[in-house]
Amino acid sequence: MSTDSPTVRDGRDEDEVAARGYDPFDYRVHDDPYPFYAWMREHAPLYRNESRDFWALSRHADVKAALRDPRRFSNVNGISLESELWGPRAVQTSLFLAMDPPQHGAYRGVVSSAFTPGRVAALEPRIRQLARERLVPLRDQPRFDFAADFAAGLPNDVTCEMLGVPAADWDQIRADADQLNQRGDGSDDRGPDSVAAALRMAEYFVDLVQDLRRSPQEDLTSVMIRAEVNGEKLSDAEVVGFLFLMITAGNESTGKTLGNAWHHGARLPDVQRAGLNGRAADWSRETLRYDSASQMTARTLVADTVIHGTALPAGARIVILPASANRDHRVFGDPDRFDLDRDSGSRMISFGHGPHHCIGSALALLVMRIGLEEVGALVSGYEIDTANARRIHSPHQRGFASLPCAVTHRPRAGTTDA
Template identity: 70%
Template sequence: MPHYDPFDFKVQEDPHPVYAWMREHAPVYRNEERDFWALSRHADVHAALREPHLFSNSHGISLEPELWGPQAKKTSLFLSMDPPEHGLYRGLVASAFTPRRMAALEPRIRELARARLERLWDEPTFDFCADYAAALPNDVLCEMLGFPADEWDAVRADTDLLNHHVDGSDGRSPDSAMAALRLASRFVVLVTSLRRRPGDDLTSAMIAAEVGGARLTDAQIVAFLFVMIGAGNESTGKTLGNAWYHGWLRPDVQRAGLDGRADDWAAETLRYDSSSQMVARVLTEDTVMHGVRMPKGARIALLPASANRDRRVFPDPDTFDLDRETKRMISFGHGPHHCLGAALARLEMRIALEEIGALISSYEIDLANARRSHSPHQCGFTSLPCVVTPRT
């Protein structure tokens, strides 16, 4: 019987065979050692995301002991809140992420993408993930949050370390803990600076905002910055890397994607191999699903990446198909916690693939020197060295 453990490096590198077994044989899966249940079918994950009164965010969205519990909102702010409190805090920045606002950002995102691709004019080799896919979303978000440009790469380097674990451990690695401390210190400096001299950025907007007639504390704003940097950088960058990898495996996808179907390439990657794997919830009452009783207070892992390969919703789900209808995928979640930055992520992915497609006609990946990330939450690559063929 396959064993699902989100902290096992082998599972992290390719979780889909385990997910497939779970969907068919154990749609309510129990991991006794880690003390959690997992839901893997589309209908179950979709329903749970819509029912915060039953599947609550009050203990956080991560199974790591240091991030789980009623104190989780101290480090993840509105991600660890249920309605109506959740809406009060999320609403402070929601207007900055509307599709209309995101569309207005397109010219600037293209500028940032082209700046990251300048080296391709002189060098046929580069690391798609480290030099481009991870850098572009970070550049965009750091600018939106008010970080000075000379700090952007340092922010990304520490963000990349945030979720590192030792194989099999549910605690963060020492490198991860140090990265979190460095980021916290950097965030405090930013907040202090913007309190003195506000700018036209999201952090300044949070500093000026009020909830229930009270301003947010520095600790709350730092928690907000961790949410934005962690969620906004890692997911988009790693999903872009997954798109690049699957384009390399499938020459027809690569050709079509580089020649104008960037949007379809991105959308099917989000369904087929989204970086976002798991979010946790806590049950507020005894619940029976598929004949299995889960008790009040149980920890539940919801697996949207598994749900996106459910044959009950997506015909031939293990085929990467650029012509597929992807509207029912739940890579960005659903319900009140639907990803705030979904429109931005889609825009960044499309622009990133369009801009590199304008420069190159094909590429090869040096898989022997590629490196996968190791996180219970994100599946993807930290390094994808490749050789590109420029357009003539």
């Protein structure tokens, strides 16, 4: 089942896209980045943004090669272009995302056992229970906000429980994480609301770590507290960095991709119908390729390198665009079509590639599938109030803060339609 995408071409011709240029902080890019990606893939596969001082890779082959080569494309300055997140201190908020092998593997290995396929599969009953609990207050509502009331909540609940965050605090963590990622149009600096959210989260995580040091449990935070790397216990700062990583990197991406799936189901009736009636896994997987929440990541070039005939110096900032790679016609046939029958296999790069491949990818897939299955058990159809839908504005994440919708509920067991 494949469906045309009216969102990819929105009237902007190539001259307009070329003149405006690609800027991950531009709200127009947030609204629809795909025309910009398409232009870059064809006309500027090594794209230069002079004002932001970065080069960008948009083709599938280049993105994949960069992600699998940490010896040239390093994480030591972090993966975010924001001025306060880029540099040698990035490890404080990104932990092993701001490390290269072998250090990266030593820290990542502390928690990797929690994300094995078997351990993740065992979480299915609890994730399904959490999804149903999120849906209870929505069961008889003719309207609800899919993004705010469900998509953002479910992965946050799962992640917070894994980390040992008390259930009473889950919604505050989610609200602060949402605010943390917001940026003004064209700005790479955090506004006062974002700074305040970051401080609240940091204070909360410090208190949580100290509480669990006194009384460790079986959660992931306690695992980090008990762990040793190179014979030394992790510091509070390192554990807090891991908590920020789990909440802002994995949790947010899963929730935003769920919302993107819902958005595309609203404009593509065949996708909505199939997705709500048994094809939740296909719906979530194709959304990951077609419109993943994770749009870009950054690296530091370690050595002088020639790319597409241009000599780049060591130290250059490189923006890598997996979301563009997933629309590259050199790899995916008819890439601007949302196709539930598509088998992307290992070609899809939504979870990254190489040593920094997303450690929580299996968990993210499970949460998205269960979330859409449980909504499908409740809802037989829906329409989004597009006039009141609201996107987030982040250079890295693409998705919705609000997706108000009118829904048609399925009859409850033992009842019939009037």
